[in-house]
Amino acid sequence: MQWKLFADIAERAGTDAVAVRLDGDDPTVGDALDALLETYPALRERVLVDGEPESRDGIAPDVNVLLDGADVFTTADGLATEVSEGAELALFPPVSGG
């Protein structure tokens, strides 16, 4: 599966696209995020935060996590959402178009 990174998050990683492979059964968004953070530890302090409400699974309030174009917290089971091999995941800050 593929992570897409945007804006300051992409700058921090030094790349805007990262392919990850997960070997276990029924991998989740959380597993894909762990794999990403293992390869790019500099993202850890930007993306994770302590003491956030449980509904955000420890993800900073100003970070969006999308699975195939949909927010995993508002449309799915957060980091527990299962992902398929061909999934496209995305991490981005608050939007600022217009």
Add this chain to the structure above:
Amino acid sequence: MYVLAVVGPDGAGRADLVDQFVGALAADGTVAVVTEDDPVREADGLPGASDERVRTSVGVGSDGWAAAGTDRTLDDVVDDLTPTHDYCLLDDVREATVPGVVLGGVDYAGDALTTVETGSGVDVDAVVTTLHERIPHETLDSLVERATGAPGAEFAGAIATFTGRVRARDDPDDERTTHLEFETYEGVAEERMATIEADLEQREGVHEVVMHHRTGVVAAGEDIVFVVVLAGHRPEAFETVSDGIDRLKDEVPIFKKEATTDGEFWVHERDTGAE
């Protein structure tokens, strides 16, 4: 309108390749060709064309029209062509920033779709397919043209539009913004704009909603974003155009980096609440 540049020396088969693109694109829509040659002031048969006191001279006849003038830039001309053409070929405009085919190793600042020695090495159909994956050029006029061509236009008595542009500064003491650079989550951004358009079109009296957001570098004073609403009457037109731009700013994954005379920053990291 999709804009494609073909750049390279005359000896690299550029004219022949432009002709092949004209053939491929004309099968699918209306085509414009723009060059940077300087023939216009010498145009035959245009009264005043070589008279410096005349700003614009135009000939209109039963076979068509020809015009010459001194007051249009290349960007102005491309904008003017946008509502009425599906494709625009820029013939050897090397400072363009649009998708381009680069021949003979010349420098090209835009998005090079393919770089080859001569025109005979270009797969025209493959270039056209790639061009269609890029975000087309739109202007306020081209969006209004699309909205007024929609079904239901006969019941519509109002068009309301919003244009967002790059503000150089908020007050006289601010450092100047030179440009904004937009990064777009391509695919998802278009999906979300289509959802907003479809939602707003469900409203009573709203016939068509069209939105477009530019990406990449947009200089101070240039347009960034457009929302066009075709509606029965003005109250729903104004309300919908206002809700449309608000939802676009809240929901569409586009990110703005601001460059001022003082430095660069991501707008979401320094949001003062001003819009």
